[in-house]
């Protein structure tokens with residue numbers, strides 16, 4: 001678990017270098033968090049609340065303790081530290097105390113010698129609940145009887161301080177602007193799940209010093225460590241985390257899941273304890289994308305110029321805070337899309353309810369808004385008889401525009417170019433639907449149509465997303481870079497705590513080192529808490545921030561090597577370079593080889609690297625330089641719709657994205673393909689369905705994610721307009737395609753059917769017009 | 774109960790196996806072969822796909838007892854020694870692996886496809902892989918990998934049986 005990997009694949013910035021973990025992953029040798037195993041380890045299981053809201057009258061663990069093979073049964077009384085955790089605000093109990101606030105809330109833990117024994121024993125725990133009526137409507141929860149209208153809703157408080165997590169107000173320009181045409185629409189977004197394939201899991205190992213070592217799949221080791229320490233009542237030197245193999249994340253691993261539970265059981269039993277969620281537990285055990293209800297009003301001139309936007313956005317945060325405050329800020333500040341609009345009023349609310357807790361998911365607040373604002377743009381185009389791409393280009397944000405927050409957009413914002421380019425990509429050839437292979441029909445081999453009633457539609461959407469953490473957050477990463485000579489060959493070792501979750505950060509780090517230090521052999525030390533904070537693998541930020549830290553550390557190492565080289569050379573030499581293990585100067589040739597210069601003396605530098613500062617939003621107007629950087633993508637979708645059955649086949653989903661600098665073009669494409677397909681999922685099929693706070697479909701049988709049959713061919717074009725503020729000019733990549741793909745599909749569906757389609761995911765009944773949407 | 778089966782050419786025996794245990798549990802937790810993955814344990818994702826005799830199965834849906842006397846081939850047995858199988862090589866090269874959790878199951882399924890169809894069309898590839906979920910890649914580079922592997926294994930497009 002603590003071995004390092006030696007890397008032989010080469011590749012520098014701009015190359016499609018191969019993953020350092022690729023061979024391990026294709027041979028089944030890569031150790032994911034669910035694969036960990038230790039002699040004598042126990043298995044942990046979690047008892048969860050069946051009720052979305054209830055008082056706990058009593059808990060009887062006796063019957064569970066009596067099960068042979070059980071080593072421990074723990075409840076809230078066994079939490080030694082503070083029984084609360086949370087990313088933003090510690091309001092979520094490690095184990096429920098007097099109340100439960102959502103279905104699936106952990107109540108008790110069991111450790112046993114077999115996972116089934118642990119699960120069976122957990123079921124034997126007797127909890128006496130007094131069920132309470134759940135709060136399930138976000139608008140009513142915050143005390144609004146209708147859009148932005150406070151009134152008596154009579155809704156109980158989920159937390160003593162009330163149900164409003166945050167209200168972000170954006171006020172820009174004239175509060176009472178005049179327009180020729182006013183378009184108003186109401187929209188709804190269902191609750192999406194990250195559905196990473198690797199279940200929540202990890203192994204906690206008690207240590208002789210009374211501490212614990214936790215091997216876990218996560219997005220952010222140090223924020224986990226902080227929360228675990230508080231819950232265990234231990235200092236950070238006693239709680240050591242190491243990243244285990246991560247089977248995808250997409251936001252769903254930013255919050256704790258089994259972390260504290262496994263540590264509690266390990267410390268209590270004195271044995272290593274492994275916890276692995278099954279799929280149902282995974283659906284209940286992590287935060288989801290916030291469902292949203294939104295009302296938008298656009299005032300426009302006859303030529304299509306947008307004069308004003310007013311928006312009200314209600315995001316259901318579920319039972320606990322998680323990252324809702326930041327999601328609300330994103331939906332608020334980016335709520336009108338990448339458009340230049342002089343007069344804006346946005347109110348965005350985050351609510352507590354007894355629905356499943358919601359937090360981070362790829363796109364983080366912008367996905368919901370994009371569905372609404374892009375639908376509005378298409379309606380405006382239709383109303384005015386304008387082309388949907390033209391109207392977007394007419395209002396497009398560009399470099400030099402001001403955000404709704406007043407922030408200057410001070411690097412490339414090629415919104416119109418992205419749209420024009422995606423429009424210019426070749427379309428799939430028009431077909432006679434009755435001539436298509438069955439597998440290419442909506443409904444596929446279910447044999448629901450041979451082309452009768454099938455109509456094709458084309459739609460466009462463009463979106464943007466902030467990169468990095470915003471609103472004054474101290475967002476940094478730590479990197480240690482060591483250059484040494486081993487066996488006559490230069491080797492670089494890089495240590496960070498940044499989480500590789502599949503996206504390819506480890507590949508990018510190697511590329512940066514090879515580029516900066518001219519050394520091929522780059523070893524990555526395991527990500528752990530022995531080094532400083534690497535920040536979160538989220539907000540499309542790791543290549544920017546941890547990449548920036550590694551680059552900066554390399555520059556310090558290089559400077560030191562040049563000093564050594566000049567000392568050995570006997571005098572100062574200008575314009576030195578480090579190439580293929582040698583220090584050279586164009587004027588004087590070779591100055592020395594690393595093998596000679598560094599005998600026995602490694603050069604090592606550790607650095608904390610920060611992007612430029614951001615600032616908090618003004619609470620009344622939202623004015624602030626709140627974000628670090630913006631990233632843009634445009635999509636065009638082509639769909640075939642069976643208008644009789646409401647089934648959809650996405651025929652093409654093409655994307656143009658500006659990435660500033662494609663550090664690894666193959667990995668960039670992978671992010672765009674994968675991100676777009678998650679957008680397709682939300683548009684067409686993915687929804688956690690709840691009734692009165694109870695999840696109805698916590699399995700892959702009932703919660704559908706796109707298969708390869710749902711995935712369309714995707715053309716991708718990558719633009720590289722450097723951002724002068726960012727390392728190598730790069731922009732975050734992972735999120736924009738998830739934001740623009742879904743709205744483009746919806747636009748195409750509207751184009752095919754003529755229906756307004758104001759809710760996602762779209763259901764067949766919406767597409768045959770039998771439901772008024 | 775005691776189970777004896779062949780896995781990747783070697784005979785394995787496991788004692789004290791519960792009736793309720795799956796082949797996947799047997800492989801991962803009793804035989805020390807965690808390469809086959811456990812993304813759903815409900816037969817919905819394909820991440821646990823292995824060969825049982827000559828057919829691909831979801832190991833999570835097969836009771837451990839059903840493996841008695843059978844021949845199992847898992848991801849750990851796909852490469853020949855240190856050399857990657859051409860399908861594995863193609864997955865690495867095309868970027869078909871991100872988090873990689875779907876990869877072991879997909880590789881087995883692709884091996885099965887290319888054994889039976891030397892030169893599959895894109896539609897045939899999609900049909901063959903429809904039971905294998907991947908959440909990271911959008912499948913585009915996976916399809917690229919299958920095309921590349923097919924071309925390398927059977928340059929003429931013909932499968933030598």
Ligand code: FES
Pocket residue numbers: 810811812813814815816817818819820821822831832833834
């Ligand atoms: S784990 Fe077997 S099909 Fe998902």
Ligand code: FES
Pocket residue numbers: 197247248502869870871872873874875876906907908909910
């Ligand atoms: S690569 Fe992550 S699920 Fe396929």
